Amino acid sequence: MDAKLNKDEVREAYRKSAPTYDIWSGLTESKSRQRCLEVADIKNGESVLEVAVGTGILFEKILQLNSTGRNEGIDLTEEMLSRARARAQKSGASGYVLKIGDAYHLQYSDNSFDVVLSSYMFDLIPEKDFVAILREFKRVLRKGGRIVLANMTKGPSWFNAVWQWLYKNRPSLLGGCRGIELKPYLEEVGFEKIRREYVIQMLFPSEVIYGVKP
Ligand SMILES: C[S@@+](CC[C@H](N)C(=O)[O-])C[C@H]1O[C@@H](n2cnc3c(N)ncnc32)[C@H](O)[C@@H]1O
Known part of the structure; x- marks a missing residue:
């Protein structure tokens, strides 16, 4: 199934859901975000x-792990970003x-980061744009x-059909996310040492x- 919301609709969906975002996301995505940090080994x-960055849940942890490093975060939606700013400021971190x-056009020079992370964004993006991003x-x-x-992926059993039905009929209830599998696209773009873990919550x-840039 391909993405149902365009970029303006995504921005609008997250403008509206920003105040309650952390509740749903904490219940269903906290395990995989924690795993991202472990795997990234910053x-x-x-x-x-x-x-x-959304509301900055992961970014706050990155700031703790990388207090002397360079930390940059971007997001399409001001209402999400303002929560990330408040969270980062409250954490006492500085220098970020x-x-x-926009993920489509990163305003950074070539070869400028050791690590690039992104959680629960690709599952909002049309499949035809995965490679370019x-x-x-x-x-x-x-x-x-x-x-x-x-990102949200396809589950192996019965509840996959439930998520698919929800996405087909009420995509906004899932914040516009649907199950995808990114590994083949990382291969196509030429990343190496690619590993995929399945996480259920x-x-x-x-x-x-x-993956690693060769
Ligand atoms: C489901 S939230 C995930 C937020 C955060 N990464 C997390 O794991 O909680 C999706 C976020 O992606 C952002 N987003 C969607 N398309 C984007 C794009 N093209 N560039 C940058 N951010 C984008 C939305 O504004 C929203 O904040």
């Missing part, structure tokens, strides 16, 4: 970019940048840099994907 002092930005992520990563992604199926 060393203090590295350059880290998070694309689609959080700004409006992954190429953008690869462009800004330095040689040997790591990409770490989490409250019957919500996610995958965590890791």
Whole structure:
């Protein structure tokens, strides 16, 4: 199934859901976000970019792990980003940048990050755009840099049909997310050492994907 919401509709969906976003996302996605951090294995002092920071749940943890490094976060939706800013400020961290930005056109030079992370964004994006966005992520990563992604995926059993039915009939209830599988696209773009983990939380199926820029 392909994405049902266009970019303006995605922005509108997250403008509306920003105040309650953390409740749903905490119940169904916290395990995979934690796994992203473990897999990314950020060393203090590295350059880290998070694309689609949302309300900044992951970004706050990145700031703790990388207090002496460069930390940048972007998101399409001001209402989500303002929550990320408040969260980062409350954490007492400094020296980070959080700004409006679009995954399709990263405003960073080539080879500028050690790690690029993004959680629960690709599952909103049309499949035809996966390769172009992954190429953008690869462009800004330095040689040997790591990409770490989490997204809703297809579950192996009966509840997959329930999520698919919901997406087909009420996509806004899922925040516009549907189950996808990203590994073949990372292969196509030329990432190496690709690993995929399946994570299930409250019957919500996610995958965590890791790759390295050769
Ligand atoms: C489901 S939320 C995920 C937020 C956060 N990463 C998390 O795991 O909680 C999706 C986020 O992706 C952002 N987004 C969607 N398309 C984007 C794009 N093209 N570029 C940057 N952010 C985007 C939305 O504004 C929203 O904040």
